[in-house]
Amino acid sequence: MPRWIHERKTEYYYQKAKEEGYRSRASYKLKQLDKEYQFFKNAKKVLDLGAAPGGWLQVASESIKGEGLVLGVDLKEIDPLDSENVETIQGDVTDPEIQNEIIAKFEGKADLILSDMAPNVTGIWELDDIKQIYLARIALMIADKILKKDGWMIVKVFMGPEHDSYIKDIRNIFEKVHIVKPKASRKSSAEIYLVAKNLKEKRNLPKIAIKNELLINEEEEKGPIPGDQLPEFDDDKTSKPIR
Secondary structure, eight states: OOHHHHHHHHSHHHHHHHHHTOSOTHHHHHHHHHHHHOTTTTOOEEEEESOTTOHHHHHHHHHTTTOSEEEEEESSOOOOOSOTTEEEEESOTTSHHHHHHHHHHHTSOEEEEEEOOOOOOOSOHHHHHHHHHHHHHHHHHHHHHHEEEEEEEEEEEESSTTHHHHHHHHHTTEEEEEEEOOTTSOTTOOEEEEEEEEEOSSOOOOOOOOBTTBOOOTTOOOSOOOGGGSOOOOOGGGGSEEO
C-alpha cells in the first residue's frame, strides 16, 4: 500500500468521515468553509463539479435541508444518495452537451457553484498545474452562464506556476475573493480554496479556447484526483482575503 494511502486511512478526518457516514474526508473542508462564510445560507440550487464520490453532495443536501436542487457532475459514476434533492450527471464537464445539460437542469440560475475538479496526476508538476487551472477556468465559464449575480463560488486550485494568473481571472469576474486553506486540508497538500461572491456587472472571462459558448478541451485527461498527492505546500498566510 502506498504511504500516502496508509496515512490517509489512519488520519483524523478520514476516520471521522467513516464514523459519521460521509463518503469523503473532503466533506469537512466544505463544512469548515461554510462555517466561516455561510454560503449555504438561503441557497436552494447548488452545482457540484467534480462531485465523486459524493461527500460534498451530502453536505450540500443537508445544508439546504431537503429543498431545491443539488446537482453533481463527474466523469466517474456517483453512487446514488438517499436524498430527494440530489441529482447526478456522469460526463465530461468540458463537453458542450454536458454543459447544456447542466444549464437545462437549473432552469434559471444557481445560488452556489462548488468545484473540486482536478485532472489525473502525471507527475510533471508544471503540466499537472496547467491542467488543473484549465478545469478551474471551465468552472468560471459555467459560473458566468448560470450563477446568480449575488451567488457564491467555491473552487479548488493548487499552488503552482499558474496560480497567480487564475487569481487574476477570478478577481476579474467576482467582487469578493478569499484564499482559504481549511483545517481539514493537510498542510502537506498544495491545494487551497478560493471563496468568491457577487459577479461583477462588467467581467472579463479568461482568454481561452471557446466553442459553443462554453469551454471545452478534447484532450483533457479523465478522472479526478485527491489533492493530497500533490507537492508539499504550507503557508499560513493563505487565509487572508484578496482586496
